[in-house]
Amino acid sequence: MNDMRPIEMQHWFTIGRLSDIPRRGARQVILPRGPIAVFRTQTDEVYAIEDRCPHKGGPLSQGIVHDGAVTCPLHNWVIDLQTGNAMGADQGCVRTYRTRTDENGLVSVSLAGPAG
């Protein structure tokens, strides 16, 4: 509770249940430094990335989710959810975060650094 270490040293934050996120959809989680987008794929994999398209800052959480990627709603860049890299001809990358889902369906995000 009184842990005042910088965020990079913090570890897992429980953010909600898997069922809170629609399949092939995303939810935002608001952090002081800006929102992250937490995605759930068709096959219930969960990915978290910075909610900011490397192109023009579009909210990736509002995009269409297909396989392991999301298409940005502003200009249709496609971002790989696992690596955070723009796919196809576009160049750019967003920060990724590790996630885990426990046996009770609780989803946590690690704010300690990029996903392995």
Place this chain on the structure above:
Amino acid sequence: MARKLVVIGNGMAPGRALERLLEQAPDAYEITIFNAEPRVNYDRIMLSPVLSGEKAYEDILIHDDVWYADHGITLKKGCKAVGIDREAKTVAGADGSVVPYDKLLVATGSSPFIIPVPGKDLEGVLTYRDLDDVEAMLAAADKGASAVVIGGGLLGLEAAAGLKERGMDVTVLHLMPTLMERQLDAAAGYLLERAIEARGIKVVTGANTHEIVGDTRVEGVRLDDGAEIPADIVVMAVGIRPNADLARQAGLEVNRGIVVNDAMQTSDPDILAVGECVEHRGHCYGLVAPLYEMAKVVAERLLDKEAAYQGSVTSTRLKVTGIDLFSAGDFSEGKDREEIVLRDAVGGIYKRLVIRDDRLIGIVLYGDTKDGAWFFQLMKDGTPIDEMRETLIFGQNYAGGTPLDPTAAVAALPDDAEICGCNGVCKSKIVGAITEHGLTSLDGVRARTKASASCGSCTGLVEQLMAMTLGDGFTPDAVQPMCGCTDLGHDDVRRLIVAKELKSIPAVMQELEWKTSCGCAKCRPALNFYLIADWPGEYQDDYQSRFINERVHANIQKDGTYSVVPRMWGGMTSSAELRAIADVVDKFGIPTVKVTGGQRIDLLGVPKEDLPAVWADLNAAGMVSGHAYAKGLRTVKTCVGTDWCRFGTQDSTGLGVKIEKMMWGSWTPHKVKMAVSGCPRNCAEATCKDFGVVCVDSGYELHVGGAAGMHIKGTEVLCTVATEAEALEYCAAVVQLYREQGRYLERIYKWMDRVGLAAIREQVVEDAEKRTALFEKFLYSQRFAQKDPWAERVAGKDAHEFTPMNRIAMREAAE
């Protein structure tokens, strides 16, 4: 001096023979054709697509009037040949003419076999042979009536599928226990029966027709067991019989057909015969490939060259969309035969190969026919199969460890392998045409070689040949695929959604073999629209396949906030509405308020979390979603019309409001903007809208296909109507047609460019029944579409969309 050639008959076989002749020696003969039909040569095997509506007569023409004129051919249209005088070497026509010949080509074709039962002459008893038959069927089909097809063979099933496609209630009666028993074994016949029944066609096998009942017109069919099936039309498709009467009268040798030798000569060496009227080595043929093989020999022989026809091994494909079926050879059971069978009940696949003395002699493929050409070639060549026996049934990709490169299959085919069965085009001819003429498009190959230009089932093979020949220089251009997830174009996907009754996105992706597991941002919204448009009330909208704007019913802006546009019917508003809007702006601190180009008020810069509360306040003042975000009806712009304007001729504002109340909420391929102007001064700018009305003294001029965005385009006048009610009906009918035919993200003007204004006019203006049907379909779908999405979300729908999942507070996650 040119010799004289007379041709009796103008079907596909003599047409092909003449083509071959003229290619080689344009001036060798002075040619006269007796053509009993009033039409020129057309592609009879394409009657089924004409019946089902996929093609028009113009699409299936082989030779038009110009072709005959260009080649100096005298075509006696509608003139039957009535006698051959072999002594004088002349042919007499029904018009009294007598034409001399040096060589005579008899191509009198065949007639449909009519089963001799009582009632066979009643009005409404049809055959399935030429365009007149198709037209008679179409005339009946438009009335939404019921049809009985007698005969469950190739033609009968194609006729049944076409009539069903046209909305008729169809029953197929088949004498034998399984369908297409001449081409299929019982197992494949059973799968076929199930597939036919799955399309809503009733099948009665073992059905012996006792009589056709009715006074003057057909009313039904009674079977031997007493069962009676009501019918407005009866189509007999039980077989054909060679037309050999004229030849018989002339004293030529005739058995079942006109007897010819390998040189295609009849018993009179100056008289040749070709096509369905002939009998060669005891066989009569009714398929097009053998006729073309005969035609080739006829052309050579007419030029006094050596050529011999040695009979044909034929294969059959059923041309019914969504049913893949291929058969060839002999598959009856016998002691000297072995067989290899593969069944996949779940996948609906059945393959059977019949082998004798280590050679393939019979092939039945159902559900997966892509190896048909390869098997057929092995059969025709008599290739020994012992070495690949164990993997043979899996097709060419597995046999002998051939790699899975798609072009490897065609690369391995010999030069004389037949690629296009309809037109008898072999591999070397296609490859030769591609290299010789530098062809890079499928259309180019079709124009040069005719390969895949008829039934089209070999299109894939032809494309593979092009890929093989051109390497990277080939990009299949015939159909632009929807996206990278499929090779199918929008039109094919739409057609198959209806034909296969696909009612969910996973069903489409499964059945149409999507290459990705759940599509992409291009195909998913398109599929979602197609399914909504094709299955109103049945399809469950897939929310996650919608673009964000349609998911949250507001327009996303560059900073991630949204804009909100309440509906103002016909652009009309009131002080109460304006006051409520002003209050909302103040309460939520909305930074920008703007009037749009479509006469609405836009509130810009609303954070997503505020949307439901903003809508609640607007709903409370009686305002609903303006759908400014939708691929759907946006706005109907109006001028003040007769209410105020000294020039107004009609109540344009009132009509605009009525149109908007009818149209709102409908989903369309792209956005739709409308306008109604009260007089030709056109203050509402109706002539650059997707659909516009310009009021005139005598009524309402209806406009379609305008745009003023990326492209500026004036409308075309669709027609003028007298009443408001008609204006509304025509408007809905146009939009419904667009909903059914438009490709996703194709604006009305682009759709119109593609299908042609004439086609729209034909269906909406000239065909009153079609218009009414479109209008009713539109109204039906509106029953499910007209729910205010804002009110639904104010009530709690999709609440997760408008709140973050969690906030990690400053203290917990301090930086």
